[in-house]
Amino acid sequence: MRILVTGARGMLGRDLLPLLSAKHEVLGKDIQDFDITDRKRVQEEIAACRPDVVIHAAAFTDVDGCETKRDLAFAVNGEGALHVALGCAHAGSRMIHLSTDYVFDGESGIPYPEGSPPHPLNVYGESKLQGELYIPKVLENYLIIRTAWLYGRHGKNFVDTILRLAGQQDELRVVNDQKGSPTFTKDLSQAMGRLVEEETRGVLHVTNSGSCTWFEFARKVLDLNPSPGRKVRVIPISSTELARPARRPANSVLDCSRFEQITGFRMRSWEEGLKEYLS
Numbered sequence: 001m002r003i004l005v006t007g008a009r010g011m012l013g014r015d016l017l018p019l020l021s022a023k024h025e026v027l028g029k030d031i032q033d034f035d036i037t038d039r040k041r042v043q044e045e046i047a048a049c050r051p052d053v054v055i056h057a058a059a060f061t062d063v064d065g066c067e068t069k070r071d072l073a074f075a076v077n078g079e080g081a082l083h084v085a086l087g088c089a090h091a092g093s094r095m096i097h098l099s100t101d102y103v104f105d106g107e108s109g110i111p112y113p114e115g116s117p118p119h120p121l122n123v124y125g126e127s128k129l130q131g132e133l134y135i136p137k138v139l140e141n142y143l144i145i146r147t148a149w150l151y152g153r154h155g156k157n158f159v160d161t162i163l164r165l166a167g168q169q170d171e172l173r174v175v176n177d178q179k180g181s182p183t184f185t186k187d188l189s190q191a192m193g194r195l196v197e198e199e200t201r202g203v204l205h206v207t208n209s210g211s212c213t214w215f216e217f218a219r220k221v222l223d224l225n226p227s228p229g230r231k232v233r234v235i236p237i238s239s240t241e242l243a244r245p246a247r248r249p250a251n252s253v254l255d256c257s258r259f260e261q262i263t264g265f266r267m268r269s270w271e272e273g274l275k276e277y278l279s
């Protein structure tokens with residue numbers, strides 16, 4: 001298959017490209033090649049490439065930054081997704097779009113299945129939801145993959161931040177009232193490698209299995225750290241104490257059973273993924 005990947009230089013894109021390239025002809029593009037807010041340019045690029053599949057991983061992913069750059073968030077995450085979907089409709093390509101657990105408000109006591117009503121708490125989630133809602137309006141052959149709490153070798157992420165701070169401070173204060181599923185970009189890339197070859201349409205939740213709070217995640221990072229330095233105290237705090245610009249859901253764990261039924265494959269636990277990342 002010929003696959004065009006947007007956001008190819010991002011954290012997910014840089015794991016996804018080599019994995020897909022082993023089996024498919026893959027073209028990676030990022031903002032240096034074309035800006036997804038430019039509708040005409042996006043259409044021209046997709047038409048010129050005529051891909052079987054477009055994986056749309058480009059996004060404005062700075063969750064707190066989206067609060068102050070609202071117009072940019074909607075232009076990139078909302079309209080940008082629409083432009084890619086229009087390009088796919090025109091070229092007869094399938095679209096695989098990346099979305100987020102932050103489309104939910106976190107009020108549910110159980111993991112969210114795909115059909116749960118979205119209700120984002122922050123601009124990032126609102127803009128990503130807008131992208132999700134645009135796609136089915138213009139394209140039939142699409143798959144929206146909602147994932148969560150990504151970390152990987154090629155991007156700024158929570159695991160690296162905890163390790164860096166642990167080298168500088170005796171005490172780390174980490175929020176303990178937000179629960180989710182940390183997901184290794186390598187594991188997500190492998191899952192996407194399977195989904196590229198499936199005809200699945202609609203929305204699918206894909207994360208590493210299990211869940212934890214950011215505090216528990218930080219503790220595990222330090223426990224599994226292959227080169228622990230001095231002892232660092234991790235102190236659980238509330239989201240109110242941290243006071244970040246964007247509100248975040250208390251429980252954004254995604255129910256991935258549809259993915260498991262379709263592929264016959266269960267994602268490994270977040271702890272196993274983390275162990276490999278740290279090794």
Ligand SMILES: NC(=O)c1ccc[n+]([C@@H]2O[C@H](COP(=O)([O-])OP(=O)(O)OC[C@H]3O[C@@H](n4cnc5c(N)ncnc54)[C@H](OP(=O)(O)O)[C@@H]3O)[C@@H](O)[C@H]2O)c1
Nearest residue numbers: 007009010011012031035036058059061098100147149150
């Ligand atoms: N990271 C997470 O925890 C997480 C969780 C759930 C879902 N997701 C979704 O998963 C996907 C991949 O995330 P990621 O963490 O790999 O993101 P990332 O590292 O921020 O990569 C996104 C890429 O898109 C590029 N981009 C930004 N604006 C663009 C534009 N206008 N035109 C073209 N390219 C543009 C970025 O370039 P610059 O870096 O130069 O801006 C970057 O290379 C995104 O759709 C994201 O919403 C991420």
